[in-house]
Amino acid sequence: MNSHCNGKVSDSVEDFHLNKGFSDLIIDTKKSAVVAHRKHETSRKESEDESRLPLLEAAYTSILRHLGEDTDREGLLRTPLRAAKAIQFFTKGYHETIDDILNNAIFDEDHEEMVIVKDIDVFSLCEHHLVPFFGKVHIGYIPNKKVVGLSKLARIAEIFSRRLQVQERLTKQIAMAICEALQPKGVAVVIEAAHMCMVMRGVQKMNSRTVTSTMLGIYLEDPKTREEFLTLTMRT
Ligand SMILES: Nc1nc2c(ncn2[C@@H]2O[C@H](COP(=O)(O)OP(=O)(O)OP(=O)(O)O)[C@@H](O)[C@H]2O)c(=O)[nH]1
Numbered sequence: 001m002n003s004h005c006n007g008k009v010s011d012s013v014e015d016f017h018l019n020k021g022f023s024d025l026i027i028d029t030k031k032s033a034v035v036a037h038r039k040h041e042t043s044r045k046e047s048e049d050e051s052r053l054p055l056l057e058a059a060y061t062s063i064l065r066h067l068g069e070d071t072d073r074e075g076l077l078r079t080p081l082r083a084a085k086a087i088q089f090f091t092k093g094y095h096e097t098i099d100d101i102l103n104n105a106i107f108d109e110d111h112e113e114m115v116i117v118k119d120i121d122v123f124s125l126c127e128h129h130l131v132p133f134f135g136k137v138h139i140g141y142i143p144n145k146k147v148v149g150l151s152k153l154a155r156i157a158e159i160f161s162r163r164l165q166v167q168e169r170l171t172k173q174i175a176m177a178i179c180e181a182l183q184p185k186g187v188a189v190v191i192e193a194a195h196m197c198m199v200m201r202g203v204q205k206m207n208s209r210t211v212t213s214t215m216l217g218i219y220l221e222d223p224k225t226r227e228e229f230l231t232l233t234m235r236t
Pocket residue numbers: 126127128165166167168195197198201202203
């Protein structure tokens with residue numbers, strides 16, 4: 001099979017049930033859909049964060065007052081500033097691009113076997129409610145003469161997760177970034193996450209998990225390769 005990443009994407013999204021596989025919810029989309037996502041992406045210069053703090057702080061003071069709090073009470077005196085710094089940290093992924101971190105970390109290597117980095121912890125913010133979702137990312141790729149420093153896979157996950165997200169887009173962005181940087185034979189990304197908007201509020205389902213996957217190249221075309229990845233990553 002002469003597969004490589006060609007922008008054809010397969011995603012599966014499902015609530016996590018032990019007896020269900022990934023295969024029954026596969027949707028094909030075009031790379032153009034992924035590129036279209038990017039047009040709406042924003043960025044933020046790290047150097048500007050400090051000058052943005054006073055307005056963010058004032059906004060949090062306002063939120064607290066509208067919650068009926070006395071913002072002059074001792075425990076809350078520095079809360080607006082702390083909260084402003086915290087939200088900047090939670091969204092620090094806007095500071096960096098993939099190029100910033102991949103600089104010099106792609107090597108020529110005569111290796112064409114699967115590489116997997118699994119159980120990468122990620123924390124993100126759901127863009128619908130601004131509450132956390134968090135879980136684990138599993139990344140696999142099959143090199144095409146080029147490999148990347150292993151830590152960079154986790155850094156890519158970090159860049160995209162520290163933004164306002166939906167899990168499907170996060171999954172796809174990680175996969176597409178690796179695909180574009182390495183032109184490998186295939187990329188597979190699976191994320192298992194718990195969404196606090198479904199746990200602490202709303203439907204309040206404590207134990208629900210959401211699993212999303214993006215399969216590119218040989219992972220999309222060859223069921224055995226996909227299965228090998230899923231077997232190696234989903235083992236408890
Ligand atoms: N597909 C997807 N949905 C998400 C994600 N994070 C949050 N959501 C959903 O976004 C939806 C927003 O639905 P709305 O009906 O507009 O908002 P809501 O009234 O707060 O919805 P409930 O959570 O059902 O109370 C909810 O169904 C959330 O579960 C995500 O990463 N992916």
